[in-house]
Amino acid sequence: MIEVYTDGASSGNPGPSGAGVYIKAQGDVKELSFVLGVMSNHEAEFHAVLKALGVCISHFPGEILSFRSDSKLVVDAVDTGFIKNPVYKPLLAAINDKASQFPYFFIKWIPEKQNPNADRLARQAIMRE
Template identity: 60%
Template sequence: MIVVYTDGASKGNPGISGAGIYMKAGGESFDYTIPLETMSNHEAEFHAVIKALEICKEKFAGEILSFRSDSKTVVDIIENGSTKNVLFQPLITKINLLTKFFPYFFIKWIPEKQNAHADRLAKKSNPAAKLIHLRQS
């Protein structure tokens, strides 16, 4: 099972944004910081999940995924599978498509203090940079 912590951050709302992803797989851990465009904090949270799913599709296709997020909005919408919010509709559609590459996908809400590592990664994002793989241990 791959355990994935995601977080999105915006400097301003909307503002320059970033995604932080922390993964644990087979005794190894992976950190990612991903610059995003100007968007709301909620949109950044969704994009963090999307980017994490894309990474998992590339590195861990066919594995069981257990995601964690401190965004109740994101977790509730993903668990529901749809939303009436027109801004979030294309994002949940993309998430629903990406999760089909895995036999099981779970997402769980966690308190912010349990997501501090992904939060630091999200805030570290440089909007001029490309996807940066920071650490593998």
């Protein structure tokens, strides 16, 4: 099973944004940081999950994925398959499409304090922008 921690951050809302992805896989750790451009914090959270899924498609095809995020909005949307805000609908659809390429995809909400690595990586991306 691949453990994936994601976080999105923005400096301002909207503002320069970044995504952090921290992956524990087969005794190894991957730390990835992505500059996202200007968007809201919630959009950055969705994009962080999308970026992580893209990495998993490339590096861990066919694996069981266990994602963790401190964004209740994203976790609830993925769990229920529903989001009200039209801005997030295509992002949720893209997450569902990518997640369907794996035999099992789980996502769980965790408190922010349990997500320090992904948070650090998201903030690094903002600093690079």
